[in-house]
Amino acid sequence: MKKIIVFIILIYIGCSKNSSTNSIPVPNLVLAQQNRANIQGMIVLYDEEGSRQADMSGVTVSIDNSSVSTQTGPDGKWKLDSIPYGTYDISYAKEGYGTGKIMGLYHAATNHVSTIISKSESMAVNSSISITDLIITPFSGTIQAIGISGVHIDPIFNNPSGKDKFVRLFFSDNPNVSASNYVAEVKIKTNGAQAQLNDFNLTTSYFESLGFKKGQIIYVKGHGDSFLSDQYTNPINNTVVFPSLSTQASKTVSFVLPNK
Numbered sequence: 001m002k003k004i005i006v007f008i009i010l011i012y013i014g015c016s017k018n019s020s021t022n023s024i025p026v027p028n029l030v031l032a033q034q035n036r037a038n039i040q041g042m043i044v045l046y047d048e049e050g051s052r053q054a055d056m057s058g059v060t061v062s063i064d065n066s067s068v069s070t071q072t073g074p075d076g077k078w079k080l081d082s083i084p085y086g087t088y089d090i091s092y093a094k095e096g097y098g099t100g101k102i103m104g105l106y107h108a109a110t111n112h113v114s115t116i117i118s119k120s121e122s123m124a125v126n127s128s129i130s131i132t133d134l135i136i137t138p139f140s141g142t143i144q145a146i147g148i149s150g151v152h153i154d155p156i157f158n159n160p161s162g163k164d165k166f167v168r169l170f171f172s173d174n175p176n177v178s179a180s181n182y183v184a185e186v187k188i189k190t191n192g193a194q195a196q197l198n199d200f201n202l203t204t205s206y207f208e209s210l211g212f213k214k215g216q217i218i219y220v221k222g223h224g225d226s227f228l229s230d231q232y233t234n235p236i237n238n239t240v241v242f243p244s245l246s247t248q249a250s251k252t253v254s255f256v257l258p259n260k
Contacts, residue, residue, distance in 0.1 A: 035085040037109035041102070041117035042076045043092055046124040049163065050227045059097070059123070064089040076120070085109040089235065097123045098243025101232050122228055124244050129165055129224025131157045131250035135194055136220070138258060139201070149258035150203035155222045155250065159192035166190075168225040168242060173212070177219045177252055179242055184210040187225060204258050214259045222250040 043061070045053040056076035062069035063080065072078045090102040100121055107115045135154040138144075155167045166189055170182035179185075188200050204214060212218055224246035231242045 035109040035112075036082045037085075037107070037112045038114040039080040039083050039088075039090075039105070039107055039117070040114055041078055042120040043072050043078065043100075044076050044120050044122050045094075045097065046122065046226070046228070048125050048128060048165075048226065049161075050124070059092050059094040061090060061092045064091055083107060083109065092121065092123070094123065097125055098230075098245075099241065100230065100243060101235075103232075103235065122230065124226035124228045124230065126244055127166070127224030127226055127246040129157050129159075129167065129192070129246045130248045131155045131167065131222045131224065131246075134169075134220060134222055134250050134253040136253060136255045138255075144258075148203060150201055150206065151255055151258070152201055153188075153220070154194055154200065155188075155190055155192065156194055157192040157224070162191060164189045164191050166225045166227055167222050168245065169220055169222045171207075171210070171212075172219050173216060175219050175252060175254070177221050178249070179221075179223060179245055180239060183212070187229075207257050212257055214257055216257050217254050218257055219252055219254045221252050223248075 041061070043056065043059050045056040045059070047053060055074050057072055057074045059072040059076070059078070060069055061072065061078045061080065063083070068080060068083070070078050070080055085107055087104055087106050090105055091099060092102075093099040100123055102117065102121065105115070105117070109115070133156040135156060137152045139148065139150050139152070153169065155169075159165060166187055168185055168187045170177050170179055171184045172182045174181065190200060207218065208214070223242075225242065226244035228244060230244055231240055233239070234241050
């Protein structure tokens with residue numbers, strides 16, 4: 001009789017634990033035994049030119065706020081074994097490639113059926129671009145004469161291939177502008193040569209739409225970036241992460257937003 005009472009108490013304790021979002025602890029001791037299954041997905045790696053890598057192994061995939069992790073195989077596929085039902089945030093990372101997130105994944109695990117993420121995630125190798133200068137030139141008098149003012153911005157960097165690369169520019173009203181301290185940012189495509197003047201133009205009205213004012217000093221810094229649109233918002237501090245930026249940024253350059 002005592003054994004039966006103890007068993008009932010254990011079941012009651014187990015069933016009284018509610019599932020919690022974004023955590024690995026077993027949400028319910030009884031249901032967890034019934035509702036465990038694998039979570040599976042795939043991560044595709046690309047080089048700096050946008051070509052798919054032959055070997056996509058070595059990406060660490062982990063469930064946030066837990067010790068549960070695995071790694072991708074050469075085909076980029078990964079599997080987390082026997083995960084209890086719940087809703088999870090999943091992170092993935094590889095040295096030289098930055099990080100990525102799969103947010104709020106619901107894992108039903110009904111009848112031990114795996115949750116298969118149908119859409120593969122993509123990661124590009126971190127940009128190797130080293131911007132040596134940012135050349136900023138006001139619009140010509142001819143253009144201004146028709147009522148359009150603004151600036152040309154040309155990031156200068158060594159580019160032996162001559163192929164267009166991506167650069168992300170960060171703007172601020174503060175000289176300490178950076179990839180984590182900025183008012184606005186924009187991603188541009190450029191070949192890195194100063195001779196391409198006029199390829200990238202930003203009008204005064206564009207800057208005004210971002211909250212800047214005519215006659216204001218604007219500070220800008222540039223990083224090389226990948227061809228992927230892989231930025232995401234960090235759920236912990238609500239900041240935007242740009243995982244493929246080059247480690248070396250350009251020097252900070254400033255200009256006065258034209259009044260006309």
